[in-house]
Amino acid sequence: MDRIRITGGNRLSGSLPIAGAKNAALPLMAAALLTDETLELQNLPLLADIDTLANLLVQHGVTLTMKSVGVGEGHRSRSFVMSTPEITSTVAPYDLVRKMRASVLVLGPILARCGEAKVSLPGGCAIGTRPVDLHLKGMQALGAEIELDGGYVVARAPKGLIGDEVVFPFVSVGATENLLMAAALAKGETRLVNAAREPEVVDLAHCLMAMGAKIEGAGTDVIKIQGVDRLHGAVHPVIADRIETGTYAMAAAATRGDVELIGARPEMIKSVVEHLTLAGVTVEKTDAGMRVKADEIRGVDVMTEPFPGFPTDLQAQMMAMLATADGASMITETIFENRFMHVPELTRMGANINLHGRSAMVRGSRDLKGAEVMATDLRASVSLVIAALAAKGETVVNRVYHLDRGYERVEDKLAACGADIERISG
Numbered sequence: 123m124d125r126i127r128i129t130g131g132n133r134l135s136g137s138l139p140i141a142g143a144k145n146a147a148l149p150l151m152a153a154a155l156l157t158d159e160t161l162e163l164q165n166l167p168l169l170a171d172i173d174t175l176a177n178l179l180v181q182h183g184v185t186l187t188m189k190s191v192g193v194g195e196g197h198r199s200r201s202f203v204m205s206t207p208e209i210t211s212t213v214a215p216y217d218l219v220r221k222m223r224a225s226v227l228v229l230g231p232i233l234a235r236c237g238e239a240k241v242s243l244p245g246g247c248a249i250g251t252r253p254v255d256l257h258l259k260g261m262q263a264l265g266a267e268i269e270l271d272g273g274y275v276v277a278r279a280p281k282g283l284i285g286d287e288v289v290f291p292f293v294s295v296g297a298t299e300n301l302l303m304a305a306a307l308a309k310g311e312t313r314l315v316n317a318a319r320e321p322e323v324v325d326l327a328h329c330l331m332a333m334g335a336k337i338e339g340a341g342t343d344v345i346k347i348q349g350v351d352r353l354h355g356a357v358h359p360v361i362a363d364r365i366e367t368g369t370y371a372m373a374a375a376a377t378r379g380d381v382e383l384i385g386a387r388p389e390m391i392k393s394v395v396e397h398l399t400l401a402g403v404t405v406e407k408t409d410a411g412m413r414v415k416a417d418e419i420r421g422v423d424v425m426t427e428p429f430p431g432f433p434t435d436l437q438a439q440m441m442a443m444l445a446t447a448d449g450a451s452m453i454t455e456t457i458f459e460n461r462f463m464h465v466p467e468l469t470r471m472g473a474n475i476n477l478h479g480r481s482a483m484v485r486g487s488r489d490l491k492g493a494e495v496m497a498t499d500l501r502a503s504v505s506l507v508i509a510a511l512a513a514k515g516e517t518v519v520n521r522v523y524h525l526d527r528g529y530e531r532v533e534d535k536l537a538a539c540g541a542d543i544e545r546i547s548g
């Protein structure tokens with residue numbers, strides 16, 4: 123299993139390219155199931171999760187060809203040209219779904235197009251139990267009959283889905299996306315109330331609209347979808363990854379560096395920029411993206427919330443950065459019940475963090491020390507990389523496969539900005 127070795131202490135400086143967003147790309151790829159015409163997705167990141175979903179889609183009958191495109195110095199992105207003349211299997215098997223929760227996003231499109239779908243329940247993961255009840259209740263509201271059988275969701279709507287009002291009791295990104303795709307091909311109007319407003323949901327809505335879907339209100343908490351009989355092909359570029367942007371901004375700040383994030387869109391992470399600014403980090407929009415510079419960092423309180431609030435996917439990275447600040451910070455996680463798996467590992471590096479239920483008290487210090495640490499989930503892994511960049515001495519991060527789910531060429535991008543970092547294969 124690969125590991126990453128980092129010798130900390132170098133200030134990051136230079137420029138670093140931001141890839142297409144994983145969390146936008148995954149639902150967009152699932153949308154290829156909604157049409158028998160060709161969907162071309164551009165600016166896909168080179169990530170393990172993208173390959174995992176591609177394998178699942180091929181199994182459902184999607185024909186997929188890949189183009190690799192150079193988009194700047196040493197930086198490449200991928201385009202997938204996908205077509206699904208016919209869905210050849212309506213079953214998403216456990217072996218493929220268990221590798222990645224986002225696989226459940228094939229439920230809405232397959233059910234809408236075929237009138238039936240059998241999708242393995244994804245199961246829990248390190249950050250929480252993550253049930254899919256809101257996805258299922260939403261499909262039921264559109265007339266689907268749902269049964270759970272042997273670990274699978276068996277959904278049937280032989281006469282097709284019928285639009286209706288779906289009121290989410292709390293915000294779910296995945297359930298909003300699944301319902302958006304299902305409702306695009308349902309009969310009549312669907313209203314999604316208390317819908318997720320994340321930029322990735324908006325990106326999906328834009329792509330569906332380019333495919334002929336009738337959608338109003340994406341980016342607000344009420345989305346109206348007027349179902350159509352069929353969707354057609356489209357070409358759609360995936361938005362820049364706001365979580366990768368925030369991650370490298372925090373890495374730059376933790377090393378008191380000065381880095382330009384090429385292709386970043388600061389308007390998608392306003393809450394993050396506000397918190398970084400409060401912490402004393404300078405963030406400026408530039409022609410090419412966003413520049414981040416820090417000399418000193420002070421403690422700041424952070425609470426994760428659905429968009430437009432501070433994203434849970436940047437909580438661990440913010441904690442690593444604040445572990446190097448002057449002063450204390452209170453970090454509260456409200457989205458996932460178990461998203462503090464990085465705390466014991468950061469503590470092994472000398473971070474002073476105390477957990478009190480869903481809050482962590484972080485007392486900053488400039489004395490983090492390298493250690494051997496274990497990555498537990500995607501964002502926890504990269505938080506250890508950030509702490510290691512700021513720490514004295516050598517850190518080895520084990521179980522790097524988590525990192526490869528969400529960060530492309532992390533070691534190359536950081537090394538190009540002066541980090542002493544290498545991947546140890548094996």
Ligand SMILES: CC(=O)N[C@H]1[C@@H](OP(=O)(O)OP(=O)(O)OC[C@H]2O[C@@H](n3ccc(=O)[nH]c3=O)[C@H](O)[C@@H]2O)O[C@H](CO)[C@@H](O)[C@@H]1O
Nearest residue numbers: 145224252253254255256257293294295296297435457458
């Ligand atoms: C591929 C992708 O885009 N993943 C993101 C997506 O995950 P995902 O779409 O899985 O996250 P949700 O927004 O659905 O989850 C929010 C909360 O709702 C709960 N819940 C969700 C659905 C449901 O049916 N029942 C239920 O109880 C979850 O356990 C969690 O506590 O949004 C999360 C919240 O911004 C991010 O951390 C993930 O990176």
Ligand SMILES: C=C(OP(=O)(O)O)C(=O)O
Nearest residue numbers: 145223224435500501528
């Ligand atoms: C939790 C994440 O992803 P997923 O929902 O695919 O597990 C993430 O991107 O931080």
